Amino acid sequence: MSKVGFLNPLNSMNLRQKTILLIAVIILVLVTIFLSSYSIDTSTMVTNFMARNQAPSFEHLFGTDWLGRDMFTRTIKGLGLSIMIGAIASILSSIVAMIMAFLSSINKYGDTLMAWLIDFFSSIPHLLLLIMISICLGKGAIGVIIGVAFTHWTSLARVLRVEIKEINTSEYVNLARRLGKGNLWVAKEHILPLVVTQIIVGTLLIFPHAIMHEASITFLGFGLSPHEPAIGIILSESMSYLTMGDWWLAFFPGAALLIVVLLFDILGEQIEKLLDPTKAQK
Amino acid sequence: MDDLLNVSNISISFTQYVQGLNQHVLKVISDLSLSVKEGEVVAILGSSGSGKSLLAHAILGILPENGNCEGDIVFKGEVLSQERKEQLRGKEICLIPQSVNFLDPLMKVGEQAIGDVPKEEREEAFKKQRDVFSKYGLSEEVDDLYPFELSGGMARKVLLSTALLSNPELVVADEPTPGLDSQSVKETIKDIKQMAQDGKGVLLITHEIDVALKTADRIAIFYSGYVIEINKTENFNDVNNLLHPYTKSLIEALPRNGFKLTEGVQPLDDVDGCPYFENCPIRDDFCKNNIPSLIEHDGVMIRCHKYNGEVE
Amino acid sequence: MKFLGYKAVRLFILLVAVAAVSFLMIELSPIDPVKSYAAEMGASVQQMAALRSYWQVDVPTYQKLLDWLFDLLQLNLGVSLIYRIPVVNVILDKFTASAILMITSWAISGVFGFVLGIVAGAKEGSWIDKIIKGYCYLLQSSPAFWIGLIIMMIFSVYLRWFPTGLAVPVGTLASEVTFFDWLYRLILPAFTLSIVGIASIALYTRDRLVNILNSDYFLFARARGESHWSIIKRHGIRNVLLPAITLQFMSFSELFGGAVLVEQIFSYPGIGQATVAAGLRSDVPLLLAIVLISTVFVFVGNTIADVLYKYVDPRMRGEDDE
Numbered sequence: 047m048s049k050v051g052f053l054n055p056l057n058s059m060n061l062r063q064k065t066i067l068l069i070a071v072i073i074l075v076l077v078t079i080f081l082s083s084y085s086i087d088t089s090t091m092v093t094n095f096m097a098r099n100q101a102p103s104f105e106h107l108f109g110t111d112w113l114g115r116d117m118f119t120r121t122i123k124g125l126g127l128s129i130m131i132g133a134i135a136s137i138l139s140s141i142v143a144m145i146m147a148f149l150s151s152i153n154k155y156g157d158t159l160m161a162w163l164i165d166f167f168s169s170i171p172h173l174l175l176l177i178m179i180s181i182c183l184g185k186g187a188i189g190v191i192i193g194v195a196f197t198h199w200t201s202l203a204r205v206l207r208v209e210i211k212e213i214n215t216s217e218y219v220n221l222a223r224r225l226g227k228g229n230l231w232v233a234k235e236h237i238l239p240l241v242v243t244q245i246i247v248g249t250l251l252i253f254p255h256a257i258m259h260e261a262s263i264t265f266l267g268f269g270l271s272p273h274e275p276a277i278g279i280i281l282s283e284s285m286s287y288l289t290m291g292d293w294w295l296a297f298f299p300g301a302a303l304l305i306v307v308l309l310f311d312i313l314g315e316q317i318e319k320l321l322d323p324t325k326a327q328k
Numbered sequence: 329m330d331d332l333l334n335v336s337n338i339s340i341s342f343t344q345y346v347q348g349l350n351q352h353v354l355k356v357i358s359d360l361s362l363s364v365k366e367g368e369v370v371a372i373l374g375s376s377g378s379g380k381s382l383l384a385h386a387i388l389g390i391l392p393e394n395g396n397c398e399g400d401i402v403f404k405g406e407v408l409s410q411e412r413k414e415q416l417r418g419k420e421i422c423l424i425p426q427s428v429n430f431l432d433p434l435m436k437v438g439e440q441a442i443g444d445v446p447k448e449e450r451e452e453a454f455k456k457q458r459d460v461f462s463k464y465g466l467s468e469e470v471d472d473l474y475p476f477e478l479s480g481g482m483a484r485k486v487l488l489s490t491a492l493l494s495n496p497e498l499v500v501a502d503e504p505t506p507g508l509d510s511q512s513v514k515e516t517i518k519d520i521k522q523m524a525q526d527g528k529g530v531l532l533i534t535h536e537i538d539v540a541l542k543t544a545d546r547i548a549i550f551y552s553g554y555v556i557e558i559n560k561t562e563n564f565n566d567v568n569n570l571l572h573p574y575t576k577s578l579i580e581a582l583p584r585n586g587f588k589l590t591e592g593v594q595p596l597d598d599v600d601g602c603p604y605f606e607n608c609p610i611r612d613d614f615c616k617n618n619i620p621s622l623i624e625h626d627g628v629m630i631r632c633h634k635y636n637g638e639v640e
Numbered sequence: 641m642k643f644l645g646y647k648a649v650r651l652f653i654l655l656v657a658v659a660a661v662s663f664l665m666i667e668l669s670p671i672d673p674v675k676s677y678a679a680e681m682g683a684s685v686q687q688m689a690a691l692r693s694y695w696q697v698d699v700p701t702y703q704k705l706l707d708w709l710f711d712l713l714q715l716n717l718g719v720s721l722i723y724r725i726p727v728v729n730v731i732l733d734k735f736t737a738s739a740i741l742m743i744t745s746w747a748i749s750g751v752f753g754f755v756l757g758i759v760a761g762a763k764e765g766s767w768i769d770k771i772i773k774g775y776c777y778l779l780q781s782s783p784a785f786w787i788g789l790i791i792m793m794i795f796s797v798y799l800r801w802f803p804t805g806l807a808v809p810v811g812t813l814a815s816e817v818t819f820f821d822w823l824y825r826l827i828l829p830a831f832t833l834s835i836v837g838i839a840s841i842a843l844y845t846r847d848r849l850v851n852i853l854n855s856d857y858f859l860f861a862r863a864r865g866e867s868h869w870s871i872i873k874r875h876g877i878r879n880v881l882l883p884a885i886t887l888q889f890m891s892f893s894e895l896f897g898g899a900v901l902v903e904q905i906f907s908y909p910g911i912g913q914a915t916v917a918a919g920l921r922s923d924v925p926l927l928l929a930i931v932l933i934s935t936v937f938v939f940v941g942n943t944i945a946d947v948l949y950k951y952v953d954p955r956m957r958g959e960d961d962e
Contacts (some may be wrong), residue, residue: 166658172894422864490864
């Protein structure tokens with residue numbers, strides 16, 4: 047039942063090569079978006095009343111808005127901001143997860159505390175909790191980042207907790223302890239190297255959620271300020287123009303955000319597959 | 329008498345992904361041939377986890393997608409295609425699975441035993457199911473139990489019953505005895521022999537030497553993916569009647585207490601020569617680079633270069 | 641019964657904790673509720689003074705917290721600043737509207753998601769599986785509010801089947817809208833929310849079914865000559881249904897989040913819209929009440945899931961009777 051085609055070079059590659067190629071391509075695309083968003087000359091973003099509310103054309107791929115600004119440029123700018131905030135938030139989230147998992151591994155009380163915190167954080171709807179944290183911190187980028195970080199750590203913390211528990215009770219860690227090694231030594235020498243995979247994959251899998259939640263909450267008005275070129279802001283502004291038929295104002299920025307989210311999703315999954323082959327059978 | 333089932337030169341392999349997503353072809357069964365006649369029990373004896381169950385899956389046409397099977401399976405003189413296997417399975421060829429895990433955990437066993445039958449035939453099917461169940465001493469309450477509520481012995485009887493409901497000609501029993509108490513094992517052996525007496529052919533796959541000796545008419549020894557010897561059960565009473573050095577060592581090492589075939593370092597990778605080369609006491613250089621083929625001698629099959637047609 | 645009692649105690653402790661934490665979060669906020677409220681609603685100097693005393697600006701935080709918790713125990717949630725009626729009434733009114741929206745789309749997405757998941761799982765690896773999977777991945781990666789905008793563009797702007805914009809201004813109660821008006825407004829938000837909810841349940845059902853297709857009992861059913869679809873029907877659905885329903889009950893948190901976004905886009909007068917309004921205009925009593933009611937909502941969903949898991953599955957049923 048093995049089908050090996052030689053006509054298509056992609057078919058003659060094995061799954062490992064395909065996966066690595068896919069990962070490389072995705073990283074390349076994301077890095078390109080990110081870099082170009084920060085190298086964009088803001089002078090192309092100036093308002094141009096001669097070219098207001100234009101539908102997509104070759105000159106303006108995504109059309110222009112009511113101030114004549116090029117939507118493509120605004121979208122790329124917004125994506126760069128999304129990736130940036132997503133990165134900070136998901137890394138922060140992983141750090142919270144790591145601290146919590148570490149806390150739970152110290153003793154019984156730490157474990158109970160973490161179980162309780164996870165319960166607590168998952169008992170309020172995510173979006174509402176985000177809104178509350180954002181209000182608490184006075185909205186803006188910090189509010190969003192902290193909000194996203196503190197609502198997304200639970201799943202990774204759960205995984206790490208189980209993993210640490212397993213390693214902690216394993217033979218060789220017991221042996222190390224009997225040889226008089228301290229907790230920190232065990233954590234550094236045995237636990238950290240083994241959970242690094244989980245942390246990398248976990249952080250990557252938080253990423254798409256972080257980006258999406260940032261956009262949602264900005265859209266609702268609790269996130270980044272209206273002066274920022276965020277996708278959420280673009281979309282919420284577009285609402286007043288949609289009735290006039292300016293569909294491109296909402297369609298392209300949202301679709302671009304979707305693609306970025308999807309790319310991060312695929313990236314996380316592929317890397318997970320590469321590191322954990324049991325997920326790749328078939 | 330014609331063979332009911334004739335398996336010739338079957339090889340089964342799998343394509344797998346290992347660490348870092350490298351592809352790997354795993355050969356599980358190589359060049360396996362055997363036959364089962366009506367009213368005969370043939371045992372395949374091999375260590376547990378060695379992949380002999382896959383022979384059963386190949387006969388029934390239920391190998392997984394990434395499994396590849398070469399060679400012919402002939403049933404009543406007809407080479408079985410995948411379509412033909414699908415028509416015959418559950419009717420003329422039946423499987424007795426290993427454990428209660430092969431039953432749907434959320435369906436009552438009575439319902440499960442009758443299988444998928446049209447509404448108008450259900451009543452009749454239930455009647456038949458009740459008959460077979462009571463033949464095995466399963467009371468009516470058992471019909472309404474879920475699989476997890478069955479005791480080991482009960483589960484065994486339920487699984488045997490499912491095979492008999494369609495009155496098959498060939499029964500493939502895949503490890504029917506592991507984890508059972510000695511009383512249940514005895515009953516299972518008796519039940520399987522009864523099936524043969526009723527004229528059915530039985531292919532018994534097992535890693536328990538004792539069960540094979542007590543149940544089978546002929547025994548095929550499975551080693552490292554190869555069948556190395558197929559001999560009549562009575563010949564196993566005397567080591568001198570056995571042909572292959574592995575079989576001999578097996579029987580010599582057997583204290584009469586149900587010794588199980590679980591140990592033994594068996595090469596997993598493809599070897600160029602005889603699969604038993606590493607452990608063989610009578611090997612020579614020729615054995616290292618040439619795979620012996622299974623040859624027939626006086627109703628007995630043997631795979632060894634050193635065998636010269638005589639019983640020592 | 642013992643189980644429900646235990647759950648009730650847990651809910652009570654959880655609510656007290658949630659109430660305290662969310663109160664403190666608002667207290668810590670650098671956004672001055674008096675100022676931002678005044679700026680939004682244009683209050684006069686006298687009103688500002690009244691607000692100041694209402695907010696007890698000069699009372700220490702812990703005192704305020706205790707006062708508020710005590711009020712809460714007496715079910716006194718205060719008066720909404722935006723709607724100018726008791727918060728309890730606002731919640732009842734808005735939550736009813738949202739509950740209808742959420743339950744409708746919850747049921748629709750559950751049924752369609754399950755069916756799609758079964759079809760995809762049964763035909764694992766085929767083009768139809770790939771289409772369904774691709775569609776679900778796309779949906780999962782799309783921001784819910786963007787889907788709402790697209791649907792609004794198609795059905796309201798392009799096809800003109802539904803009105804756009806804010807026909808009912810924020811601050812009007814749903815009771816002032818006629819029934820058909822309201823039903824009419826329900827369609828697009830419910831449609832959007834259903835679409836958004838389908839992905840996770842479909843993917844879950846598919847994975848679960850694929851697992852069953854690789855199980856021993858599936859293998860044995862095949863060996864017994866049952867056809868593929870018969871096995872899916874007899875064994876597949878039987879084994880997937882309960883976990884799928886359980887998952888659907890555990891999705892109340894996302895459902896609420898989706899409702900907030902969708903209500904905002906379609907100006908649907910429900911709890912989601914009230915949340916955004918209360919948050920933006922610092923209607924603190926209303927916002928805190930919404931946090932509490934949504935916590936109860938999520939808790940109920942999780943508890944039902946627990947009950948289903950514990951008492952409906954025959955394998956779990958026997959084990960709990962100590």
